[in-house]
Amino acid sequence: MCHPLVAITPATKAADAFVPTLCNSDALEPYGACRMCMVDIGGRKPVAACHAPIQDGMHIKTSTPLVDRLRKNTLELVISDHPLDCLGCPANQRCELQTVAAKLGFREVRHPVTTTREGWQDSSHPFF
Amino acid sequence: MLGHAGVVVYTDEVDLVHIGRGLMRFCAVESCGKCFPCRLGSVRGADVFDKIIDDQGDQDDLELLAELCETMQFGSLCALGGGIPTPIHNLLTTFIGAFSRYIPDAKIQNFYRITQTSLQKTRLRMTDASSITSLKTKSETAPSKMLPLHPSMKGASPRKEFCVFVDGKEIRLSEDSMILDATKGCDPHPGQKRLKQSSRTDFIGVFRRT
Numbered sequence: 001m002c003h004p005l006v007a008i009t010p011a012t013k014a015a016d017a018f019v020p021t022l023c024n025s026d027a028l029e030p031y032g033a034c035r036m037c038m039v040d041i042g043g044r045k046p047v048a049a050c051h052a053p054i055q056d057g058m059h060i061k062t063s064t065p066l067v068d069r070l071r072k073n074t075l076e077l078v079i080s081d082h083p084l085d086c087l088g089c090p091a092n093q094r095c096e097l098q099t100v101a102a103k104l105g106f107r108e109v110r111h112p113v114t115t116t117r118e119g120w121q122d123s124s125h126p127f128f
Numbered sequence: 129m130l131g132h133a134g135v136v137v138y139t140d141e142v143d144l145v146h147i148g149r150g151l152m153r154f155c156a157v158e159s160c161g162k163c164f165p166c167r168l169g170s171v172r173g174a175d176v177f178d179k180i181i182d183d184q185g186d187q188d189d190l191e192l193l194a195e196l197c198e199t200m201q202f203g204s205l206c207a208l209g210g211g212i213p214t215p216i217h218n219l220l221t222t223f224i225g226a227f228s229r230y231i232p233d234a235k236i237q238n239f240y241r242i243t244q245t246s247l248q249k250t251r252l253r254m255t256d257a258s259s260i261t262s263l264k265t266k267s268e269t270a271p272s273k274m275l276p277l278h279p280s281m282k283g284a285s286p287r288k289e290f291c292v293f294v295d296g297k298e299i300r301l302s303e304d305s306m307i308l309d310a311t312k313g314c315d316p317h318p319g320q321k322r323l324k325q326s327s328r329t330d331f332i333g334v335f336r337r338t
Binding site for chain 1: 163164168172175176188189196199203293295297
């Protein structure tokens, strides 16, 4: 039996398991964008704990080789698109991204960053 | 397979690396931008292809591409980001020779990742059936318990206790406590008295509104 309202996250919180998130806020509905809270539930693919419905008798693994790799690589993608100006940032030392990067042992961005966010701005219409 | 449920025919003179770059670019343009692996992975994938086409790529870039494929395939929310890497995966395994024009001796040494995980899964399914049955009996021995109904909840369906296993640790949560936990810390009108939890439907309504 699965519950339509409750996600897996309360269970991982109750178990004190480390599941990083970047898009989760208590004041918002679960959105499932950052894909950092991926957990293995024994299915074909890992699922995002914040909005996958919980199921009775479910076996949740918060750390498998695949899930750990997915988290690290997704974090690398996020940081490759992030202005690395922590010293001039008001959120410095109180930053969720910094915390998650430190906890996951993030080292370096391997991606060649040639396309920046500015390059993708759609200027095809004056309204944009 | 190229694209989603589509067949595209190319001559054998076509440069498959450019096709791969076009796929990543297509995904970057078509991506709705909700989940990170698709939104960022497709742009970075096109960047890696650009680097390879500019003759500046090396073996590490191929492995990075393989890893990126895995991230998009397993991490994406929908089938757009999950399906785009499939032809790139094929490009890296079956048509790896297409890269030799840009990277001499192009081959993937560490391409164990995607294949290994899928192999592990099938192996688990094939041979390690005992562990699966033991998991099954474990969940059967810990059946969910029905909690007694609160007097104010006449007519509502009985509350249910959920039993899940997080990293092998047994966690029992009642449905109501989980909803309480989910709403903790989100007070839409601070200072005001919260809505009384007179019935479960009311409370779920509060959960939905926040």
